[in-house]
Amino acid sequence: MTIAITGATGHLGRLVLDSLKGKVPAADLVALVRTPAKAADLGVAVREADYDRPETLDRALPGVDTLLLVSGTVPGKRVAQHRAVIEAARRTGVGRVVYTSILRADDSPIDLAADHRAAEADLKASGVAYTILRNSWYTENYTGAIPGALAGGALLGSADGARISSATRADYAEAAAVVLAGTGHEGRTYELAGDEAWTLPDLAAELSRQTGRDIPYRDLPPAEYAATLTSFGLPERLAQAIAGWDAAAARGALFDDSRQLSRLIGRPTTPLATAVAEALAAHATTV
Structure with a gap:
């Protein structure tokens, strides 16, 4: 099973990769990054994947069984960026997308929640199997x-x-790794x-x-x-x-206070x- 992680050179992406290396062979992992030269130290296969350049996504995603879509960070661009990844995942036959959302995205008063709600809706409408991690x-x-x-x-x-x-980031990264490498998480939304x-x-x-x-x-x-x-x-x-x-x-x-995160990571x-x-x-x- 091939597991790919977007934003793999970022703070969260690196920690997810580290946690996954203890669960699956490194040969099954792919780091998706905007600048491959910055990923030489990750110890896994690296593919160029830029949220703003859909052609790189179409080249990067074929053969990926499970994809971690780490949410973007640029206000005003996130909705289009997430949509581009989700559409590319659908086109290339990705088996499941795991998305990092925000706690109680449905009704959160935090301004970031609107972008996450849009991504969750796009993911559910795509027809691709999904798991949502609301951090x-x-x-x-x-x-x-x-x-x-x-x-x-x-x-x-x-x-x-x-x-x-x-x-901590390490807590959330471990949860992502559990969901990426495990089974039975399809269609689930976790409040972490x-x-x-x-x-x-x-x-x-x-x-x-x-x-x-x-x-x-x-x-x-x-x-x-x-x-x-x-x-x-x-x-x-x-x-x-x-x-x-x-x-x-x-x-x-x-x-x-649901403690879904601690139950997930054990x-x-x-x-x-x-x-x-x-x-x-x-x-x-x-x-």
């Missing part, structure tokens, strides 16, 4: 703010006391989130505990938070998006304390 936020989305919190003496956000059921629901004040408290410093959480109105992020050098559009995601989290967008998801420790260790190597 909550990466814990790394938050631990990535640790260097700034340490430098500024506070963790900033707009999520108030929202409960966030995040999981971490076992531990934590708040931004919890993250600040854990950061304080592990560093021995007082790092409080400062909750800001979304407009003020976006302006603050812009003052730190983030593009205005991204800063507004981040503040909007926090505001959506405050309305429950990132909370889920272990508890990575605790927040572990993710913070790993982020601090990584930060220590850069300063």
Whole structure:
């Protein structure tokens, strides 16, 4: 069985490949990438596949039994990009497409959900067998703010006391590998989130505990938070998006207690304390 992974040189794609290597022979894996030269270290077959160039998809997908479609990242282009991959999968006879969506895409208030709803609808209408992985936020989305919190003496956000059921990229990658290499997942939609629901004040408290410093959480109105992020050098559009995601989290967008992720991977998801420790260790190597 040939399993192909789009975006295989990205953060998630690499982790999915690593997890799959423990489940299927490397000879059965194909990395689909926009720039093959960047994939020389993956240890599997590599094919060029650019979401924006359908002709590369038609060359890359023949012979693929199961395809992981890692969702695109460019606002305004994702719907067309996902549709191009799904249509190419149909044309070339791909057996099943596994798609990385967003938690509770049907009714999520997060602005990204609209693009995911479109992709899910296109996939269901394509006639190709599918599995949908609706991922909550990466814990790394938050631990990535640790260097700034340490430098500024506070963790900033707009999520108030929202409960966030995040999981690490490695957790989601392992789930994707289980679904890609396993059977019985056709037609299934999984709502994937971490076992531990934590708040931004919890993250600040854990950061304080592990560093021995007082790092409080400062909750800001979304407009003020976006302006603050812009003052730190983030593009205005991204800063507004981040503040909007926090505001959506405050309305429950990132909370889920179904524990489908831990059941799928057969272990508890990575605790927040572990993710913070790993982020601090990584930060220590850069300063």
